[in-house]
Amino acid sequence: MSEEEEELGTELIAELYKPPALLPIAPLKDPLLYAIETFPVTIIVGETGSGKTTQIPQFLYKGGWTNDGSQIAVTQPRRIAATSVSARVAEELGCQLGQEVGYSIQFEDVTSEKTKIKFLTDGLLLREMLVDPLLKRYSVVMVDEAHERSLSSDILLSLLKKVLRARPDLRVVVSSATLDAEKFLDFFAPDDGQTVHSKTKVDYETIVSIEGRTHPVDIFYLSSPTNNYVEKAVDTALLIHNSEPDGDILLFVTGREEIDDAIDMVADRIADLGPSAKKLQPLPLYAGLSTEQQMYVFQKADQNTRKLIVSTNIAEASITIDGITYVIDTGYVKLRAYDPVLGLERLNIVPVSKASATQRAGRAGRTRPGKCFRMYTEVAYDALDDATFPEIQRSNLAPVILQLMNLGIQNVVRFDFLDNPPSALVVRALDLLFSLGAVDAYGRLTKPLGARMAELPLEPMLARALLNAPSFGVLSEMLTIAAMMTLQGTAFVAHDGNNKQLERARSRFAVKEGDHVTLYNVYQAFTNPAVGKQSPQWCRENCLNYKAMLKAVSVRKQLRNSLDRMGIQENTLTSSDAIRVGGMEVTERVQRCLTTGFFAQAARMKSDGSFVAVGGDTVLWAHPSSLFFHRKVDWVVYHEIQESKGKVYIRDLTSVEMEWLTEYAPEYYKVKQR
């Protein structure tokens, strides 16, 4: 873990600290233990600051739920939560982290034989189910933050419902925000005619509510709607600054562009404040910033200065900042939507849900009473959805379906989802998995190919290309490229918006074959003991994100281990493979290997520099971060396609020969030609 991350962690611990005996949950200890003893499923409705995440596992531990040698699992949607909460609980129990209390996240397993309470990400518990489908090592599984409806927590809850049928002794605790409790209750209620001991919903599960312990937050609405919420929000910030007592301001907008706009507007307006007036310091906050740039929001402002943090949704749950007294909520958020017809992702600006609005307002009341100004009317608030649209209904489902099949779910269409994904998403995903050879014509997972693809922590197309790498003699190269792809474009980072400098840095690694090999070069240079030396300084000089590069190193190591376990090594190259690839340059073999995974995402550049997808008529544009934004090329395969402001961008492009497409995917292209 980097120093910065640790600082973020302690930040969170400080935030969470309340003497356990004074927490609102303390008097509920016995009722809670009774509920969990009595009912297989307990829904906990607990507001922020109730102490549910830190205290319930301790109640269970002290209540004897681990005496038979089993463990208590507590899942979190985010890594930072798993690590910081486990540190808190270890301290309260007076043990060393990794002993009785531990955590497990990708790349880091801080648990031991002695561990009784284990915090882990929900995605990792899903992975554990591959080797332990009935979760036999756990007596209780607590799924925290289930109301966020993340892809993996949704799937986890469905699987837990199944596991309960085989394991009546298992206890499931679901922690949720107020508005969705009934939904979870209904979901876990045994269906009529099933074998859950003919119990009714009433004696099968229960809801326990815990009060929050945050300070009161006064909510203010607009009296009439605005058509420019960013401008209105800036007006409000200035109004707060000029008329309200001390306390920093947190303003929620949807993305980087709005953040820049808001900060420019504020800069213009504070020029009018006069030199003697109290200062207002606008600070941006979004995930794309480097860790250093993000740290500014945690630093105490200068004397006589009020911070105005202009943030994306990252400040809603992922990052907690001390000293916020005022929240301005524009009422919008950018959400991903997957278009199964065009097979592309869109980022849509949509109104937030009531749950989101409540969470945002709560950010003003963490340390003292606060105020929240909503840039919409009360009527508009009443019309908001209760909860955020579940991720499973707006994602590319190919990775999820592959994983479910590998867990032995034969018929994904009949799987018991909390909310069913639209059938078009399921069909599209199955089509893709079929064309990649992960699923056969009968809709069954293929072995070993499909199962191996499912085991790799990569999207199916990339997994397929990586598994083909030995036959091209480029396993080492493809491991690096796959690891770099998981960074999703975060390898390069501009210093203070200096894009020219970034482009110069990128060009130092660039090769004509395209973005994949360029990123390979970046990794090679970073890890070369004579060049990058894996050092933060070298990254800074080359506009690279140090933390992201370290992640690539970890991912590559993990992928290498997975392939080793599967018995896949470079020397598994057969003699016919060797003949086929003999005499080819390494780069060409890499290009061909990528084609075997990404053949379905091929496009050809037209004379005007735009692209047209194979078998389609959508006009595509190389993303400005691609080498082919400026350079000419003929055919390419691309890693990602995304619509933004009405234009469709493709990212991470590699040039290929048209013949390779039909050579490596004859079935796919035969069908398309008809």
Next chain:
DNA sequence: GAGCACTGC
């Protein structure tokens, strides 16, 4: 021609 909301294995 000009740009990734946020997570996670």
